Structure formats: C-alpha cells, structure tokens
Amino acid sequence: MARINKISGFPEWLPEQKLVEDRVIAKVRKVYESFGFTPIETPAVEALTTLSSKGVIDKEIYAVRRLQGESEEGELGLHFDLTVPLARYVAQHNHALVFPFKRYQLQKVWRGDRPQKGRFREFYQFDIDIIGREELPVSADAEILAVIDRAILAMELGPHVVRINSRKILQGFYSGLGLDEESTRAAITVVDKIDKIGAEGVKNELLKIRLVTNDIAGRIVASAQLKFPPSEIHARIAALGIENSELISGAEELTAILELIPEATRARCLVDFSLARGLAYYTGIICEIGLTGYPEFGTIASGGRYDNLASQFTDQKLPGVGLSIGLTRLMDLVFSANLIPVTAKSPTELVVSVYVETDRKRCNEIADELRELGMPTEVYLKSPKIGKQIEYAESKGARYVLFYDAGTGVIKIKDLKSKEQVEVTSLREWFASRAL
Amino acid sequence: MARINKISGFPEWLPEQKLVEDRVIAKVRKVYESFGFTPIETPAVEALTTLSSKGVIDKEIYAVRRLQGESEEGELGLHFDLTVPLARYVAQHNHALVFPFKRYQLQKVWRGDRPQKGRFREFYQFDIDIIGREELPVSADAEILAVIDRAILAMELGPHVVRINSRKILQGFYSGLGLDEESTRAAITVVDKIDKIGAEGVKNELLKIRLVTNDIAGRIVASAQLKFPPSEIHARIAALGIENSELISGAEELTAILELIPEATRARCLVDFSLARGLAYYTGIICEIGLTGYPEFGTIASGGRYDNLASQFTDQKLPGVGLSIGLTRLMDLVFSANLIPVTAKSPTELVVSVYVETDRKRCNEIADELRELGMPTEVYLKSPKIGKQIEYAESKGARYVLFYDAGTGVIKIKDLKSKEQVEVTSLREWFASRAL
Numbered sequence: 001m002a003r004i005n006k007i008s009g010f011p012e013w014l015p016e017q018k019l020v021e022d023r024v025i026a027k028v029r030k031v032y033e034s035f036g037f038t039p040i041e042t043p044a045v046e047a048l049t050t051l052s053s054k055g056v057i058d059k060e061i062y063a064v065r066r067l068q069g070e071s072e073e074g075e076l077g078l079h080f081d082l083t084v085p086l087a088r089y090v091a092q093h094n095h096a097l098v099f100p101f102k103r104y105q106l107q108k109v110w111r112g113d114r115p116q117k118g119r120f121r122e123f124y125q126f127d128i129d130i131i132g133r134e135e136l137p138v139s140a141d142a143e144i145l146a147v148i149d150r151a152i153l154a155m156e157l158g159p160h161v162v163r164i165n166s167r168k169i170l171q172g173f174y175s176g177l178g179l180d181e182e183s184t185r186a187a188i189t190v191v192d193k194i195d196k197i198g199a200e201g202v203k204n205e206l207l208k209i210r211l212v213t214n215d216i217a218g219r220i221v222a223s224a225q226l227k228f229p230p231s232e233i234h235a236r237i238a239a240l241g242i243e244n245s246e247l248i249s250g251a252e253e254l255t256a257i258l259e260l261i262p263e264a265t266r267a268r269c270l271v272d273f274s275l276a277r278g279l280a281y282y283t284g285i286i287c288e289i290g291l292t293g294y295p296e297f298g299t300i301a302s303g304g305r306y307d308n309l310a311s312q313f314t315d316q317k318l319p320g321v322g323l324s325i326g327l328t329r330l331m332d333l334v335f336s337a338n339l340i341p342v343t344a345k346s347p348t349e350l351v352v353s354v355y356v357e358t359d360r361k362r363c364n365e366i367a368d369e370l371r372e373l374g375m376p377t378e379v380y381l382k383s384p385k386i387g388k389q390i391e392y393a394e395s396k397g398a399r400y401v402l403f404y405d406a407g408t409g410v411i412k413i414k415d416l417k418s419k420e421q422v423e424v425t426s427l428r429e430w431f432a433s434r435a436l
Numbered sequence: 437m438a439r440i441n442k443i444s445g446f447p448e449w450l451p452e453q454k455l456v457e458d459r460v461i462a463k464v465r466k467v468y469e470s471f472g473f474t475p476i477e478t479p480a481v482e483a484l485t486t487l488s489s490k491g492v493i494d495k496e497i498y499a500v501r502r503l504q505g506e507s508e509e510g511e512l513g514l515h516f517d518l519t520v521p522l523a524r525y526v527a528q529h530n531h532a533l534v535f536p537f538k539r540y541q542l543q544k545v546w547r548g549d550r551p552q553k554g555r556f557r558e559f560y561q562f563d564i565d566i567i568g569r570e571e572l573p574v575s576a577d578a579e580i581l582a583v584i585d586r587a588i589l590a591m592e593l594g595p596h597v598v599r600i601n602s603r604k605i606l607q608g609f610y611s612g613l614g615l616d617e618e619s620t621r622a623a624i625t626v627v628d629k630i631d632k633i634g635a636e637g638v639k640n641e642l643l644k645i646r647l648v649t650n651d652i653a654g655r656i657v658a659s660a661q662l663k664f665p666p667s668e669i670h671a672r673i674a675a676l677g678i679e680n681s682e683l684i685s686g687a688e689e690l691t692a693i694l695e696l697i698p699e700a701t702r703a704r705c706l707v708d709f710s711l712a713r714g715l716a717y718y719t720g721i722i723c724e725i726g727l728t729g730y731p732e733f734g735t736i737a738s739g740g741r742y743d744n745l746a747s748q749f750t751d752q753k754l755p756g757v758g759l760s761i762g763l764t765r766l767m768d769l770v771f772s773a774n775l776i777p778v779t780a781k782s783p784t785e786l787v788v789s790v791y792v793e794t795d796r797k798r799c800n801e802i803a804d805e806l807r808e809l810g811m812p813t814e815v816y817l818k819s820p821k822i823g824k825q826i827e828y829a830e831s832k833g834a835r836y837v838l839f840y841d842a843g844t845g846v847i848k849i850k851d852l853k854s855k856e857q858v859e860v861t862s863l864r865e866w867f868a869s870r871a872l
Contacts, residue, residue: 036784
C-alpha cells in the first residue's frame with residue numbers, strides 16, 4: 001500500500017475551509033467585476049524564456065517536462081506570479097483587447113522556495129491591474145486603490161490600513177540630497193528593509209553606499225520613520241527641506257490620486273516614506289495593505305504603478321497600475337487566527353430524511369422543490385433510524401431536517417438551531433417565512 | 437525582444453470567452469451545491485508514486501522539478517485527472533470527512549499527449565462524486581444522474597442525451613454466453629470501440645478473443661447496437677435469451693436507479709449495451725452524456741460506479757459513483773459552434789463619462805452608487821470628446837452611458853441598445869425601472 005507523504009509547501013484545505021475560501025473569492029470577484037474588471041486566465045506554464053526574461057532568479061522556477069518522450073517545443077515552467085503571464089497575454093492578444101485593459105486574475109502560482117512558516121510553494125494570487133496603451137492617467141491609480149480597498153473590506157477580516165508612497169518622492173528626495181541614480185537605487189533597496197532591520201540597521205547600510213554622508217543617512221532614516229495621513233503630505237514634503245522637481249511632482253501626483261478616492265478609503269491610507277518595494281519596475285505609487293490587528297503578519301496585498309509592462313515582448317509602451325492579494329497566505333491566517341468562523345462542512349442547508357426506501361422518490365421531489373426555491377438540499381441516501389439522519393444533518397452543518405410521512409402526506413421541518421419543529425403545508429411559504 | 441511562441445495544447449481564452457466560461461462554471465457550481473456537494477481543491481502536483489500507482493502510462497505525466505536546487509522530497513508530477521487526487525485526499529483526510537462524502541472539484545489537469553484537434557495538454561475537469569465508507573446504496577447513483585443532468589441543462593447548450601449501461605449487465609451477458617473472466621474483459625474493451633471501428637470491426641476483433649465463437653460474436657455485436665429507453669429494459673434483457681444471475685441483478689439495479697431519477701431526466705436516458713468505457717475500475721453503472729446536435733463531438737461528461745476508490749492508500753473500502761465534465765473541451769465546442777453567444781468584453785454594464793477632470797470626483801461617487809445597486813460600472817479614465825467615451829462603452833459591451841452635468845447637476849443616461857436617453861433624478865428608481 002502506498003504511503004501518503006504530505007508534500008510540504010503545497011497547502012490543501014478541508015471542505016469546511018474550502019467553503020470559506022470560496023466565499024471570500026466570490027466576494028472579491030464581485031467587487032472587481034462591479035468596477036468592470038474582466039477575468040482572464042493563462043496556462044499554468046509559460047516558456048522558460050518568457051519566465052526568465054525579466055532577470056528572475058531561476059532557482060524559484062519549477063520546470064515542467066514530459067516524464068517520457070521528448071519535449072518538442074522548448075522548455076516549459078510553472079509561472080511564479082501573474083504579472084509575467086499578464087505581460088505575455090497583453091502583448092500576444094494586443095489587437096483583441098480594449099484599452100485601458102482592466103483585468104483581474106485568480107490563479108495558483110508556484111515557487112520552488114524552501115518551505116517555511118507562511119511560505120508556500122503553491123499559492124493563489126488574486127491580481128487586479130489596469131494596463132494603458134502609451135499612457136495611463138492617474139485616475140487609474142485612484143481606481144485601483146478604491147477597488148482594492150473595497151475588496152479587502154468585502155472579505156470582512158477586520159480593520160486594515162493602506163500604506164502608500166511614491167517612487168517619485170523617494171527618488172526626488174534622495175536625488176535632492178545629492179545622490180546619483182545608482183546610489184538612489186541602492187538607498188531605496190536599503191530603506192525598504194526598515195521593518196526587518198530597524199532604523200539603526202538601515203543607517204549602517206546606507207552609510208556603505210557611495211555619496212551617502214552621515215547627515216544624508218540621518219535624514220533618510222528620519223524620513224523613513226514617518227507615517228502620516230494624506231492631509232499632511234504638503235507639510236511633510238516641505239519639512240524635508242529639499243528643492244527638487246521630481247519630489248514636488250511626485251507629491252502633487254500622490255495628492256491628486258488620494259483626492260480622487262472615496263473619503264472612507266482615504267481615511268485608511270497612511271503615507272509611509274519607508275515603503276519602496278524591491279521590484280525594480282515600480283515607477284509611481286507603491287502600496288501595501290495590512291490588517292491592523294495583525295501587524296506581524298505583514299502585507300496581505302501589495303503593488304503599485306509601473307511604466308512599462310511588457311517591454312520584453314513588444315515595442316508598444318504599456319504602462320500599468322495594479323495590486324496582488326496573496327490569497328493562500330491570507331487564508332492561512334484566516335484559519336489559524338479564526339478571522340472567519342469555519343463551521344459548515346457542506347453547502348447543505350436542509351436534509352430530507354427518508355423513513356423507508358419506498359418514500360425516496362417522493363423525498364427526491366420534495367428536495368427538488370426546495371432546490372428550486374434556492375435552498376441547498378440533500379436527501380439522506382439510506383433509510384436508517386431517524387436519529388442517525390439528524391446526526392448526519394448536524395455533522396454536515398445543515399440547519400433543517402425535513403420529515404415526510406407517506407401515510408398522511410404530512411411534511412414537518414425541524415430547525416436544528418432553535419429545536420423547533422413545524423408542520424409545513426407549502427414549502428414556498430415556509431421558505432419565505434423561515435427564521436434566518 | 438523575446439518572441440512569443442504559442443504553446444500548443446495549452447488553450448487560452450480571450451476576455452469575452454473567459455466571461456462565458458465563468459458564467460458556465462457558476463451555473464454548474466450552483467447546481468452541484470444545490471444538492472449539497474462541497475467543493476474541494478487539491479494541489480496541482482502529487483508524488484509521482486501516487487500518480488503511477490494505478491498502472492497509468494507514465495508517458496502522459498508531466499514531471500515537475502525545481503529548475504535549480506535539489507529536490508528534497510521525492511519526485512512530483514502534475515495530476516492528469518481529479519480521481520487519483522480525490523482518492524489520496526479521501527484516504528489522507530478520512531477522519532475529518534463526513535461520509536457519504538459528496539464533493540465537486542473544478543481544476544486544471546495536465547496530460548503530456550501529443551496535441552491534436554480537440555485534445556489539450558492542459559484542461560479543466562469539473563468532477564462530481566459521492567464516496568461511501570464500506571457501502572454506498574444505489575440512491576447515490578440516481579443522485580449523480582439527477583445532478584449531472586441538471587448541471588448540463590443549466591449550461592443551456594441545447595438538448596443532450598444520457599447514454600447509460602451497467603458493467604454487471606455486460607459481464608452477466610458475456611459470462612452467460614460462455615466467456616470466462618479474461619475473455620469477458622477483452623470483449624468489453626472491444627465492444628467499447630464500436631463507435632470508432634463499426635459493427636464489422638468489432639465482430640472481427642471479438643473473433644480473436646479466446647472462447648468467442650461466430651455465434652457469440654454475432655450476439656454480442658447485435659446487443660451492442662441496441663439503444664432503447666429505460667422502460668424497455670426488462671423486455672430487452674429477456675430478448676437476450678440468457679439465464680445469468682449477474683445479468684438479472686444488473687438489470688434490476690439499473691431499473692431501480694432509473695426509477696429514482698426525475699421523469700424528465702429519465703426521458704433523456706438511453707440504455708446502450710455498447711457502452712463499456714475503458715477504465716478497468718468501473719463496476720456498476722456507466723454513463724456518457726452527449727449533445728444531441730453534435731454527435732460527432734462525442735462525450736461531454738462521463739463516469740460511473742466504482743467499487744473501491746483508494747485501495748492503493750487504505751484498507752478501508754471506499755465505493756463511489758461520479759462523473760466528470762470535460763469543461764475545456766466543451767468550451768472549445770461552445771466557442772467554435774457558437775453555442776453561447778460571446779459578446780461582452782467585460783462585465784461592465786454602464787460607463788460614466790467625464791466631461792472635465794474636475795467632475796471626476798463626483799462621477800466616481802455616482803459610479804459607487806450604481807455599484808451599490810448592483811450594476812457593474814466604470815468611470816471613463818480620461819475626459820476626451822464624449823464620442824470617444826461612447827465608443828469605449830460600446831467596445832466594452834456596456835449597455836448604458838451616463839452623462840453628468842456639473843453646472844446643473846443633471847444626470848442623463850443613454851441606453852445604447854434602444855438609443856433612448858433619459859434624465860434621471862434618482863439612480864435607484866432608474867435602476868429599478870430600466871428596460872432589461
């Protein structure tokens with residue numbers, strides 16, 4: 001007999017957990033679609049040349065090969081994010097798409113990382129992006145912030161905070177301090193680590209960068225510790241004491257974006273000059289969302305603005321803005337911290353019990369009536385003692401059990417929550433008037 | 437610049453197609469859940485030992501390996517169906533599941549076949565099964581037939597036919613003709629090919645089987661050409677002129693199952709003694725569903741009853757019954773035969789046009805009100821000529837365009853279908869009374 005070895009890093013939910021995940025997915029999807037975003041799906045695999053053309057560490061990639069038989073069309077690998085597939089998709093189907101192209105995408109991605117707590121090798125990402133052709137106004141940035149805030153709210157995981165920054169502000173500030181392009185880039189990478197290595201650690205690393213003096217390092221670290229509401233942007237920028245056009249235009253752009261989002265969303269935003277994100281391709285706003293109650297958990301969604309999505313595939317300039325929800329990692333938190341109660345083991349709301357097998361046909365018809373009304377209904381598949389059937393209903397998470405008496409034709413429904421039982425003459429009336 | 441090579445066998449839909457696929461998925465899912473089936477999802481990969489333990493041709497399997505870095509925990513492969521993962525899942529999580537375990541599962545599967553028309557290397561299967569512990573009554577077979585019929589109906593692809601047979605009837609008949617177990621198995625495999633090689637071809641191949649005489653081959657071929665409604669089962673079985681207890685009990689079982697399903701479903705059933713299905717593990721009913729209008733397309737869903745799901749993982753006997761919809765192949769037909777019109781390129785129903793950027797904030801608020809009412813709404817991201825914005829709405833498949841006049845506060849909504857334009861004082865009232 002084959003032993004079953006759990007494959008580390010490949011999470012698998014129990015039915016009651018999967019039901020919760022599906023409900024969360026449905027809520028996010030509904031929000032994305034309410035803004036007119038369209039779903040796309042790409043194959044799990046891409047050509048290895050596609051996956052590696054953005055300078056990604058090859059080590060993370062899972063290669064896919066036919067176990068036997070030669071590979072005819074180049075090497076394939078499982079995608080490690082949904083951004084590379086999006087770039088390839090947009091470049092490939094360019095003429096069939098309407099721009100600005102607003103898409104969302106929920107798919108598994110795979111990374112051959114060494115598994116560790118909170119790190120998975122297979123996990124869902126739930127991405128949303130707007131891709132423009134040649135240009136994309138800042139109204140798109142505002143829309144992405146509005147839709148992601150709405151999506152996170154819809155998940156009902158408790159309060160969240162939207163940390164936001166602008167690559168332009170960072171670049172303008174550092175350049176205004178006297179750093180050149182290379183030193184600026186190095187400084188951004190260092191500042192991004194402030195949550196991990198602390199202010200002192202950042203300062204020490206900054207001092208190793210060419211052109212960074214003690215004074216400059218101090219000013220950068222001080223700025224990186226600021227977290228303030230959008231209304232303070234101008235005052236905070238002025239307090240940096242730097243004259244730089246990129247800094248000014250970055251601040252104006254960020255202000256304009258935050259002006260366009262709903263008041264309630266803006267109230268959840270915190271400008272954070274330490275936010276930089278490692279990925280080289282962000283060029284405008286940068287955003288990270290976390291749950292207020294779980295600061296140590298880190299980011300549940302992140303993203304930003306990029307100037308050019310698919311430069312490796314097309315000459316056309318495709319600027320975009322988008323965010324990604326790390327869904328599997330988030331569900332792992334949901335389950336371990338019990339953020340959403342995991343209760344029912346099935347969608348079943350009502351179980352029709354069966355006294356004797358000769359009643360089954362009629363019981364099936366009753367069940368169909370209830371399904372038609374919109375109530376997920378099971379008919380018990382055997383006809384043992386009623387107690388056992390009630391037990392089954394309870395273990396499935398069903399709220400009601402229905403009893404049908406073939407002799408009298410009487411239907412009774414028991415509410416397992418209130419323990420009350422009623423005689424039902426019209427299923428439709430019972431359904432409409434049942435306690436919820 | 438990297439060239440994009442289409443990877444053959446890995447289909448990818450355009451947004452307007454994906455929207456249709458998602459709608460079909462939602463309909464099937466709703467039917468499955470209305471019967472209380474619970475969703476599960478398993479990783480894309482299984483241990484190669486798991487995948488190969490059922491004697492499967494290894495050639496079909498895609499192996500997965502980290503591109504760099506050693507593999508620590510044995511070799512992995514992409515699953516090639518959802519039955520092996522289900523068997524592993526049920527054996528592994530046995531104690532956390534409620535039996536009979538009713539699950540549905542929609543996931544991609546991968547097969548390293550040489551691609552050809554209608555064959556994919558990556559495709560969705562949409563499976564539904566009931567797994568019992570030690571035993572599973574025939575009420576489960578009836579339920580699976582009822583739910584799959586309802587699911588296919590929900591897809592709205594035109595009339596379909598449910599071809600049905602019983603492994604027991606075939607075995608009883610062939611054994612009653614004088615074949616032993618081995619010859620019976622060989623004959624079943626041959627008869628299954630009648631649609632491909634014709635009656636003459638089947639007869640020729642049958643004659644190569646040990647114990648098969650000319651008379652026996654003739655009677656088997658004659659039976660394999662029968663297709664009749666469930667009401668004729670007893671007469672047709674009697675006409676075979678064979679006394680065999682397995683044949684009789686198989687016929688009685690099939691009759692009992694067909695008695696339990698809704699009248700309308702039974703009317704779509706055709707008993708077909710040629711139906712055998714290659715897979716060795718079917719032991720009771722066998723079922724294939726096709727679209728009446730597309731006989732040459734073959735099967736859109738198939739399955740049956742099996743005695744033991746997970747014998748390679750557990751000592752516990754886990755009998756089951758289930759079917760699988762070949763979703764991707766079906767969607768390919770849907771698109772090529774235009775079974776469902778592919779129209780809208782987005783979920784957007786209304787586009788709010790923007791005259792000048794200073795109106796955008798108010799336009800966003802109007803859009804939020806409409807989303808709240810349940811109407812997927814986009815705000816045009818720029819403010820060019822209105823003609824361009826209407827064009828955009830049309831290209832996105834939106835039905836309405838909204839115009840907001842900041843000077844007067846007047847809102848007008850144009851119906852792009854009827855070309856009528858109305859002035860709207862209450863969005864709620866307009867939404868409730870709009871033409872559909």
